[in-house]
Amino acid sequence: MNVRSQISMVFHLDKCIGCHTCSIACKNIWTDRKGTEYMWWNNVETKPGTGFPTKWEDQEKYRGGWELRDGKLVLKSTSKAKTVTNIFHNPSMPSMDDYYEPWTYKYDELFNAPEGSDQPTARPVSMVTGEYINVESGPNWDDDLGGSRIYAESDPNLKGLSEEQRQQLSAVERLVLFYFPRICNHCLNPSCVASCPSGALYKRGEDGIVLIDQKRCRGWRACVAACPYKKTFYNWSTGKSEKCVLCYPRLETGEAPACFHSCVGRIRYLGVLLYDADRLEEVAKLPDEQLIDGHRSLILDPHDPEVIAAARKNDIHDSVIESAQNSPVYKFVKEWKIALPPHIEFRTLPMLFYVPPMSPVMANRNDDTVSSVSDEFFHDIEQARVPLQFLANLFGAGHQGKLLYALKKQKAVRVYRRSRTVGDIPMKTAEAILREADCTVEEAEGIYKLTSLCTFEERFVIPPMHREEAIEMMKDPQEHKTAVGFGFLDPPKRGL
């Protein structure tokens, strides 16, 4: 057992209202520089929909992530030999057309336009060329399905759905959608890191954050192609790639990342997970249907004395172990098993988990009357408006079992709480439903509390980063303190 700690995340999709506050918080801090305007380290997608960049989940097109070839785990987009032969032109590289051409408006024309009979307008101009452009796509172009069926119908996750189920998703006046916020997953087996010809990408040993060393990056763009989630981006102005840094400067001072901190729906949770780094390769090679269980088995119980001893042996600080014991992520992912990794079939072992959304209550429209489809208080999960197979393609590698379990448990908690607070469902019925969903009363209370009543401190359990101890290994912290704190910031200037 080789215990490591990883800062991990849970997004509770039932609570996401699709307001994009997270995206804006991130944009204002990190990606408003030249060359990064088109990047959205955090974005919110409408599902079903094509996402950003368009159809990123379609790996026939983008060739991201890993695949098993003759029992070996290999990158889809590249290999050692291909890195050399394709070094001048990366055939798996997406272009700006797959994202969008960023634009702004000529606001000054509103004020400086000469007097005339027409209303002055602020025309859109490209943030690349500075010339007028016709805006034809954007980072959330299919937001709320964008007024057209083509976006929802082009979703790669519709694979394996029957015609009837597809109809169900997009029938007029019965249209259904949910929001899917995304950041870098800070994977355990990141394909971006594995693909980098210059070794500029790395995972931080202490907290698992995946970063790009800007001084070592040589702009070969392999990471952009290799990341199946398309969460590394190429800065066309500096010639380097950039990605979500999980706001590590904020984390190091005990603050939640900006997108987490600003989340209006309070859908985001962050905490430490302890995992066994010795078994990564073994798990990443499991067949699709075993990947979720395998991934969960990597996550270690922070209360287990053996795990604690092994963690201490690996220099993991007691305060980090304690933080792992209070981690909301551990509860959602490992104890309750209601948070699932996105597209685990890409085999990067993502460390951002999603609580799948419950669909709206099902009703049938017969001429002028609307009647509930199910006699139950909450409708049957398997009859949900969002077909289970669609969610399974997103969060279950195409297999419905884990999704069904997570949704049934969520439903059971609702029935139980309804019984407790309103009382129109007998507690006996509620308890039976809980049992059926593999959930105890204590667990149901825990899920209810962490979902509905969670405080800031319960949602974000940020471990102390102990930079002072790292510094101590190099030199006297007192001496270090007097030697830093004043310096120069240079713009990202290139050569001639």
Added chain:
Amino acid sequence: MFEIGPFLLDTVLFVVFPYVSLVVFLIVSIRRYRSESFTYSSLSSQFLENKHHFWGLVPFHYGIIVVLVGHVVAFLLPREILWWNSHPARLYILEGSAFVAALLCMVGLVSIIIRRITDPKIRIVTSVADWVIFGNFIVQILSGLYVALFHSWGSSWFASLAAPYLWSLVTLTPDITYVTAMPWMVKLHIVSAYTMIAFAPFTRLVHILVVPNPYLWRKPQVVRWYGIRRKSKRSTAESGAFVDASN
């Protein structure tokens, strides 16, 4: 030594200039790598335009690699080249393939320049230095093609004339008698090459010096730790992880 006229000019161009350009190349390349590592790459524009990119970049780079390697081999192994060329058939094969590679390079370069001019997004990321490089390359490749066509057989006389001249520079006993009598197109080719060497470290051409060296041998995953840890703690048994304590 004190004669004026072409001889002095030859001395400047074929003795002073190569040393100056080499010294500039070495000092600036090393200094830039050490203090401005961030700038040490080309500025890829594939992201802004993905299709035309292939038809320019690929033929240009493969062409120039073949041509460059050919020059280096002829410089290092002149005797072997002469031996190889002793059969006409082998000479034609060598000259023919070198010429094709140079043509490939030229076609690629033209394609690159057209792309730089016509695509508005690519124009934005093109600097003045890029145009200087393009101009230098045009002179270099066209003069090379001209020499190959009209002063045959270059591969043989390079081995017997240019190689000794270059070696005389390397051994710090410059002897320009080999080059003074050469046709002016050959001289242009040589001087243009020195210009490129001198100018390269200031521009995007530094990307020639960075190769994916550790990648080809390293394990897939890279982990970095703060500070210094005992090696055993970093665990060598982890799944294929390459450990780097540089930061």
